[in-house]
Amino acid sequence: MSAKASYVVKGEDVSRTCSIELSAGVVVQFYAVLDGHGGARAARFAAEHLPTLIAAHYAQAAGETRSARLQAACKAAFVAVDQQFARLGPYSDGTTATCVIVDNDEVTVANVGDSAAVLYLPDGTAAMLSADHRVARRSPAEHDRIVAAGAQIGRIKGRDGNPIGPERIYPGGLSVSRSLGDSDSTAAAIAEPDVTTVTLPSAGGVIVLASDGVWDFVDGVHVARLTGLSRKPKCGVGWLSRALMRTVNQANMEIDDATLICIELKQPPLGDEVERAALTISAKVRKLLGFHTPNKADKPGKPAASNHTSSTPSVSSDSEPSSGGERSRQGKRSAFARKPPAEKKS
Incomplete structure (x- = not known):
């Protein structure tokens, strides 16, 4: 079950939900948020073609497990979308892309840019599922990759000559080091996504997948509190999406x-069905052994209360997801994207 909400200022955000048939009988659920910059063409193109390309590359992917093949398919599909969009014309449009793919009790997240996916568990804990590719929060390995590609890192200078806004890579002036599109940017802005797979705890959870126009204006503690309240009867994710967007609307002030x-x-x-069957068998065995007044826990369909608390999800990934934190309210692409910074930082 899912619910979407949006707040439109520039009309460059795109979202997509659909089912993907990876192979005969294997169907997964696909969710994506794409935050366009310089126009909406890259975001719309990627939202339309990513599901199809993931399915196509899954059929060719190697891997011992379904999640391994899906991770490989996501990497190939992101790069293919970027290449296909580049062939359409000399567009400067670019986009972030964060995809959540649900396959039974496994969740695979692939992303470029800074639209984030966070898993909130019933016990109040949260887990960041996506990587943060903002230049200002680059890891040492990402910094070395950017510099090795020949890019410059710097900030725009204001009218008073002082640096303003987040760090960016030049040429292009992007505040993210990975994106789709952005054909006029440096080769340092790559399309290869970070990919993570988590196993969902038995208690389940709620994922909030959103563009930075949401995360810039909500506090993580507030999101966790609302997510907890959404588990009450008559609330659910529909109520949660509306509540979160009301918070955003009060703070965003038509910025993004x-x-x-x-x-x-x-x-x-299936787990519940197996448990009920086991309880039914247990009740019959107890009766045969002479226990004619069984405990309430032995009645079919009424399992005893459990003190089990959900564990944090187990993670398998080829990269370590970045933690959350203060997010810049500056756009992905600077107004002076084609002008190199006066100061160079590498």
Whole structure:
């Protein structure tokens, strides 16, 4: 179950939800938020073609497990989308892309840019599922990759000569080091995504997938509190998406587009069915042994209360997701994108 909400300022955010048939009988759920910059063409193109390309590359992917093949397919599909969009023309449009793919109790997240996906568990804990590719929060390895590609890192200078805004890479003036599109940017802005797969705890959880127009204006503690409240009867992810967007609307003040998808995740029902069957057998055995007044926990369909608390998700990834933090309110592409900075920082 999922619910979407949006706040439109520039009209460059795009979202997509659909089912993907990876192979015969293997169907997964696909959710994506794409935050365009310099125009919406790259975001719209990627939203349309990513699901199809993921399915196509999954058929060719190597891997011992389904999640390994899906991770490989996501990497190939992101690069293919970037290449296909570049062939359409000399567009300067670019976009972030964060995709959440749900396959039973496994969740795979692939992303470029700074639209983020966060998993909130019933016990109140949260796990960042996406990587943060803002230049200002680059890892040492990402810094070395950018410099090795021949890019310059710097900030725009204001009228008073002092640096303003976040660090960017030049040429191009992007504040993110990975994106789709941006054909006029340096080769340092690559399309290869970071990909992570988590195993969902038995208690389930809620994923909030959103563009930075949401995360820039909401506090993580507030999101966790609202997510907890959404588990009450008659609330759910529809209520959660509206509540979060009301918070964004009060703070955003027409600075940026804001798009979010709230996804409710539950374990497949097979576990409950097995548990009920086991309790039924247990009740019959107890009766045969002479226990004619069984405990309430032995009644079919009424399992005893459990003190089990959900564990944090186990993570398998080829990169370590960045932690959350203060997010810049500056656009992905500077107004002086084609002008190199006066100061160079490398």
